[in-house]
Amino acid sequence: MLAIRRSAERGHARYEWLDTHYTFSFSEYHDPRHMGFRSLRVINEDRIAGGGGFPRHGHRDMEILTYVIEGELKHQDSLGNGSTIRPGELQRMTAGSGILHSEANASETDPIHLLQIWIFPDRAGITPSYEQKEFDRTQARGRWQTLASRDARDGSLTIHQDASLSQTFLDPSEVVSYELGQERHAWLQVVSGSVKAVGVELKAGDGLAISDTELVEVEGLESSAVLLFDLA
Template sequence: MITLRKSSDRGFADHGWLKSYHSFSFADYHDPRHMGFGNLRVINEDRIAPGTGFGTHGHRDMEIVSYVLEGALAHKDSMGNGTTIQPGDVQRMSAGRGVMHSEFNHAPNDTTHFLQIWILPDRQGVTPGYEQKHFDDATKRGVLRLVASADGREGSVSLHADASIYAGLFDGDESAALALSPSRKTYLHVARGSVEANGRPLSAGDAALLVDEPKLEVRNGRGAEVIVFDLAP
C-alpha cells in the first residue's frame, strides 16, 4: 500500500527568521493522524534567514540528522564539536542522556535551507555522540546511496536506531530500485524537484509512505533529490 502526503498538507510555522514545514506533529502543529511513521518522528523543512539561527537548547534520547540543501549551517554543542554543515553533508547527533547545541546561519545574505530529521533511538541513555560525513553528487546520481544506517555500513553515518537513510539525485531516464521488507515501513521525501515513486508523481515537499510493498522504484526525475527511510514498524 502506498499513501501520498502532499507538501501542502504539512504543518507550517513562520517565525520571521525561520520558516518551517512540518511533516509530522511538532511544536504548535499537532495532528493526531501524523505523529510519525514507524520510528521516524520528525522531518522539518527549515529555512533560516541570514544572520539568525537556533540558540543553545537541549535534547535527550533522540537521533537527530541534519541534511543541508542550500547554504550552510554552523553547529556547536556541549560535546565540544564546532562544525559547518554544507550541501552534501549528513550530520548525526545522538542526544542520548542529554546534549546542548546551537545551529546558526552566519551568511550575511543567503538563506540556509535544510532538513531536520529526528529518529527514535533503539535504546535510551546512550552517551551523546556526533558524526558528520560528506556524500558528493556523483555518489548519489541515479542511485539510492546509503548515507546513514545502524551499523555504519558502506561508509554511511552510524545511527543508534533501527533505520537506514538513502539519498538520491534523479533526472531524465535515471532510475533506481530498492527491495523492501514486508516487515518494515518505507518513507520517501522529495527534497526538491519532481519524481515518480512506484509510478506515483511527486513534487518537492511531497512524501510517499509505503507499507507491504515489495520494492520502491524511483524514476522520471526532474531536478529531483529524494531521501528514503527504511524504518522499524
C-alpha cells in the same frame, strides 16, 4: 499500503528569521493523524534567514540528522563540537542521555535551506555523540547512496535504530529501484524536482509512506533529489 503526505498539507510556521514546514506534528503544530511514521518522528523543512538561528537548547533520546540543501549551517554543542555543515554533508547527533546545542545560519545575508530529521533511538540513555561527513554526490546519481545506518555500512553515519537513510539524484526518465526486506517500511521524501514512485507522482516537499511493498521504484520526472528511509 501507500499514504501520501503532500507538501501543501504540511504544518507551517513563520517567525522573524525562520520559515518552516512540518511533515509531522512538531512544536505548536499538532495533528494526531501525523505523529511520525514507524521510528521516523520529525522531518522539518527549514529556511533560515541570514543572521538567524536556534539558540542553545537541549534534547534527549533522539537521533538527529541535519541535511543541508542550500547554504551553510554553524553547529556548536556541549560535547565541544563546533562545525559548519554544507550541501553534500550529513550531520548526526545522538542526543541520548542529554545534549545542548545551537544552530545558526553561517551567513549574515544569505538564507539557508535544510531538512531537520529526528529518529527515535532503539533505547533510552545512550551516551551522546556526534558525527559529520561529506558524501560524494556523484555516487548517488541514478542509484541509492547510504547516508546513515545502524551498522555504518558503505561508510555511512551510525544511527542507533534499525533504520537507514539513503539518497539519490535522478535525471528525467531515469529509474532507480530499492528492495525492501519483508515486513520493512519506507518513507520517501522528495527534496527537489518531481518523481513517480510506486505509481504515485510526487513533487518537492511531498512524502510517501510505503508498506507491504518489497520493491520501490522511483522515476525522475525532472531533475530530482530524493531521500528514502528504510524502517523496521
